[in-house]
Amino acid sequence: MARAFGTQTRALWGRGKQANIDKRKRHGSLLLARIWVVPMTGSVIIVGAGHAGFQLAASLRQAGFAERIALINDEGHLPYQRPPLSKAYLKGTGGPETLMFRPDKFYQDNEIELITDRAHAIDRNARKVALASGASLDYGHLVFATGARNRLLDIPNARLDAVRYLRILDESQALRDLIAPGMRVVVIGAGFIGLEFAATARAKGLEVDVVELASRVMARAVTAEISEFSQSRHSAAGIRIHLGVQVTAIEADGGKVTGVSLSNGTHIPADLVVVGVGVLPNVELAAEAGLPVASGIIVDEHLLTADPNVSAIGDCALYTSKRFGGSLRLESVQNATDHARCVASRLTGKTEVYDGLPWFWSDQGPDKLQMAGLTTGYDRVVVRGDRAQGAFSAFCYRGDKLLGIESVNRAGDHMFGRRLLGAGGSITPEQAADASFDLKSALS
Secondary structure (H helix, E strand, O other), X not given: OOOOOOOOOOOOOOOOOOEEEEOOOOOOOOOOOOOXXXXXXXXXXEEOOOHHXXXXXXXXXXXOOOOOEEEEEOOOOOOEOOHXXXXXXXHOOOOHHXXXXXXXXXXXXXXXXXXXXXXXEEEOOOOEEEEXXXXXXXXXXXXXXXXXXXXXXXXXXXXXXXXXXXXXXXXXXXXXXXXXXXXXXXXXXXXXXXXXXXXXXXXXXXXXXXEEOOOOXXXXXXXXXXXXXXXXXXXXXXXXXEEOOOEXXXXXXXXXXXXXXXXXXXXXXXXXXXXXXXXXXXXXHHHHOOOOEOOOEXXXXXXXXXXXXXXXXXXXXXXXXXXXXXXXXXXXXXXXXXXXXXXXXXXXXXXXXXXXXXXXXXXXXXXXXXXXXXXOOOOEXXXXXXXXXXXXXXXXXXXXXXXXEEEEOOHHHHHHHHHHHHOOOOOOHHHHHOOXXXXXXXXX
C-alpha cells in the first residue's frame, strides 16, 4: 500500500501517498524550540502505537535508553503492521497475530509498557498525560505518534452498516468476514487504498466498481503514465472504473444498502460500499495542549514542537524539510520509521537533522508500484522499460533535474532511485531514456 505506504504512501501514501507541502520557511512568527544536545532523563511517553510509535520505543531501547518508556495504544491489539490490511490480510486466512511487530514477550523483555488506553489531555506545565481511564502519566519527553484517521463521507445514508472504511485492523477483519464471491461492492476513491482493496475484492470473486472524482486514478500521487497503466490493468481484471464523477447518495431499502447514485445520473447496484477518500491527521490533542498545528503538528527539522519537551513523528507531523525547502507531511511507513529513529537518536544524545528521502509502495493485484522521491512540480517524464510487458519506470524531471522515479515491477530502478536521490544525485533525461545506459555507473 502506500506504504512504504505507506502509502503506505498508502498516503504520501502507505497508507497511499499524500504530501502536504508548505513553502513557508517558518511557520508565521513561530520560533521552533531548541533541541536536546545531551541524553535526556525522565520517562518517554509515546502517544500512538502504529509504525512510528512502535519504532521509537524499540529504537530507544536499542540505543541504550534506560529509563521508562510507555506506549499508549488505543486499540485492543499489540502494535501491528498496516500495509497488509488492504491486501494479504484481507484475502488470507491468518489471524491478527500474523500482523504483529513483535509478540508480547518483546515488550516485557525490553521493559516497554504497553498501555491500552486513550490519551485525553496534556498538561505541558506539569508534564502530565491524562488518560481516558482517569489515570495520568508523568513524562520527561512526550512524543505524538497519533497518526491519521479516515476522512468520512457526508452524504445521505453514509452511516449505514454496509458502508465501510479500511485503515485499522478491526476494519480489515470486519471486511474479511463480510466479503464473499458474487457480492457487489462500490469503492469510493481510486487512490492507493481504494485500488488495493478493489484488486483484492475482485480476486476473491466480487463484482467491483470504483468511483473517482478526478480524471484519472491515483491522480494526486503518480504520473499520468502510471495512472493509465494501472487503470488498464484493473479494467482487464474486470473492475469497472468511473472517472470524473462523485457519489451523491448511498441508496438503501430498510437500512440495507442497494446501490449508489452518481453526479452524472448513473445508478450502480451495490451490497457494500468501501470508502477510501483520504485521511485527516490527528492533531486535536496537540492543539488542545496549545501546540501550533496546521495540516499536521508543526515541528522543526529535528521533529521538535515549539515545546522542547515534546516531539511529533509520522503521519501527524508537519516537519521542516531541509531536502525540499519547505514543510512536509507524509503518510508512509518509511517516513514514520525514519522519524522514530531520528528522535530516538536525539533523545539519546546524537542530535541530527531529519533529512530522509521519501519512498513508497503499493501492491495492486499482480503489480508492485514503487516510488522514490517526490515528484511535485515535475514537467517532463522519461519512460524506461516496456509498458507492454508490464515492467517500466517513469523518471520525473523538472528541467534536467531528476525529482523522483515511479516504477512498476522494476525493483532495480526503484532501488537505484533511492540510492541516487538519497545522495542528492541525478542523471540526465537522455541517460534515463537510453536503455543501454548502465544505471549503476551513475552511483559510482
